[in-house]
Amino acid sequence: MEKSLKRMATMQRMQVTGLELFYKNGYYNTSVDDILKELSLSKGAFYYHFESKEDFFIQIIQNLVVRKVYSMLIEPIEGHENTLDLITNCFENALETAVHNELDYGFVLSNFINEFNGKNPEIMKYLNDILKIWEVNLVSAVQKGKFNGYIDRHVDSEGVALYLISSFIGIRTLMVETAPSARKYRFMTQLRQYFKALENKEHISHN
Amino acid sequence: MEKSLKRMATMQRMQVTGLELFYKNGYYNTSVDDILKELSLSKGAFYYHFESKEDFFIQIIQNLVVRKVYSMLIEPIEGHENTLDLITNCFENALETAVHNELDYGFVLSNFINEFNGKNPEIMKYLNDILKIWEVNLVSAVQKGKFNGYIDRHVDSEGVALYLISSFIGIRTLMVETAPSARKYRFMTQLRQYFKALENKEHISHN
DNA sequence: CTTTTTACCGACTAGATGGTTGGTAGTTTT
DNA sequence: AAAACTACCAACCATCTAGTCGGTAAAAAG
Numbered sequence: 001m002e003k004s005l006k007r008m009a010t011m012q013r014m015q016v017t018g019l020e021l022f023y024k025n026g027y028y029n030t031s032v033d034d035i036l037k038e039l040s041l042s043k044g045a046f047y048y049h050f051e052s053k054e055d056f057f058i059q060i061i062q063n064l065v066v067r068k069v070y071s072m073l074i075e076p077i078e079g080h081e082n083t084l085d086l087i088t089n090c091f092e093n094a095l096e097t098a099v100h101n102e103l104d105y106g107f108v109l110s111n112f113i114n115e116f117n118g119k120n121p122e123i124m125k126y127l128n129d130i131l132k133i134w135e136v137n138l139v140s141a142v143q144k145g146k147f148n149g150y151i152d153r154h155v156d157s158e159g160v161a162l163y164l165i166s167s168f169i170g171i172r173t174l175m176v177e178t179a180p181s182a183r184k185y186r187f188m189t190q191l192r193q194y195f196k197a198l199e200n201k202e203h204i205s206h207n
Numbered sequence: 208m209e210k211s212l213k214r215m216a217t218m219q220r221m222q223v224t225g226l227e228l229f230y231k232n233g234y235y236n237t238s239v240d241d242i243l244k245e246l247s248l249s250k251g252a253f254y255y256h257f258e259s260k261e262d263f264f265i266q267i268i269q270n271l272v273v274r275k276v277y278s279m280l281i282e283p284i285e286g287h288e289n290t291l292d293l294i295t296n297c298f299e300n301a302l303e304t305a306v307h308n309e310l311d312y313g314f315v316l317s318n319f320i321n322e323f324n325g326k327n328p329e330i331m332k333y334l335n336d337i338l339k340i341w342e343v344n345l346v347s348a349v350q351k352g353k354f355n356g357y358i359d360r361h362v363d364s365e366g367v368a369l370y371l372i373s374s375f376i377g378i379r380t381l382m383v384e385t386a387p388s389a390r391k392y393r394f395m396t397q398l399r400q401y402f403k404a405l406e407n408k409e410h411i412s413h414n
Numbered sequence: 415c416t417t418t419t420t421a422c423c424g425a426c427t428a429g430a431t432g433g434t435t436g437g438t439a440g441t442t443t444t
Numbered sequence: 445a446a447a448a449c450t451a452c453c454a455a456c457c458a459t460c461t462a463g464t465c466g467g468t469a470a471a472a473a474g
Contacts, residue, residue: 044435045451045452114321
């Protein structure tokens with residue numbers, strides 16, 4: 001609560017614009033000057049508020065990306081309904097924002113992971129943390145599904161979580177340039193096919 | 208056949224080293240000088256053989272990447288055995304080379320796609336072409352599987368191909384930094400689960 | 415043997431980039 | 445009202461990068 005309103009407002013503006021440009025052009029292809037030009041601010045302002053470009057980026061991850069991943073990918077699957085339905089809807093919504101070219105934070109995450117993978121361990125640490133949070137929450141969702149009788153007890157929860165994240169990361173990559181809407185539809189259909197293989201066949205449906 | 212042996216040998220050396228470095232550090236994070244230092248060659252040599260860095264990269268894609276994608280991801284699924292088994296083995300092998308940190312060309316491809324996606328249309332054209340070839344061949348493999356009675360006739364071949372490529376791209380991203388061997392195993396198990404949902408249940412097995 | 419071509423050298427240029435620094439207008443504190 | 449601090453400016457620096465260019469040794473062609 002120590003930081004003045006003005007300070008926080010400026011930092012927020014910088015981070016929002018920074019994320020937009022980093023996402024659109026990549027971290028290494030976006031210069032600090034690009035961001036400042038967009039905001040009509042100067043170099044001095046930037047280095048007054050942030051230590052370095054890298055520090056700036058890490059703060060963006062922690063302030064913007066983490067929270068959005070929570071609200072878009074984690075909270076939606078925490079209910080007590082059928083886990084597979086929850087995940088289906090969650091993916092459906094996330095991919096739908098992607099179709100409309102909005103910031104889909106699941107992809108923001110995997111996009112940056114791709115850019116820094118094996119290249120910048122410092123930043124990867126933060127990105128892997130978020131990924132881990134997503135993974136852990138998917139695992140417990142699947143376990144809950146098994147406990148509640150929606151999912152076959154023999155499925156490997158960790159495996160399912162990994163497979164889901166993999167396919168999500170992949171489809172988002174493929175949706176960037178070519179036929180996003182059609183690909184989303186095809187993807188969702190196959191996801192449902194996959195889920196059929198995980199269902200508990202003895203479960204008494206209430207439909 | 209006009210080009211001299213010396214010329215071709217040097218160009219080949221440059222391309223092999225170039226691909227290695229581009230793959231390891233990314234295209235934009237690898238300078239022409241980096242490649243030349245590795246080969247103890249000079250700027251003059253580089254621009255004598257290639258028009259530009261971009262031209263150089265495109266030649267790498269067409270000479271090295273395309274061929275490897277064919278031999279690693281397309282030819283292995285062209286047999287007449289059970290399509291789902293062929294794909295399973297193909298993915299298994301591709302991911303195994305990945306575990307040993309060798310150049311896995313499926314990932315080389317998706318790695319570059321990630322780097323240029325929405326940023327360099329000229330290069331993306333070439334990358335999307337290769338992706339398309341892979342996709343088309345997966346589609347016909349699935350169709351063959353339906354025709355031969357291994358795969359349920361109601362499955363959407365294009366959807367399956369897309370889902371397979373998505374999950375492959377995704378798992379390769381996730382295998383770069385964390386527990387590649389364990390993740391490969393988990394992934395393959397889930398892939399088999401998915402394939403169970405595609406199998407033709409009326410097919411008379413010969414096992 | 416002379417001329418031309420091939421394959422390569424390495425100094426140089428122009429532009430970009432991350433980061434530094436001395437300065438200053440406006441606000442807050444004393 | 446003086447002192448101190450906040451938020452920002454803009455010129456500057458060192459470094460890196462793609463690409464250029466004049467030159468040259470060795471091989472091939474004439």
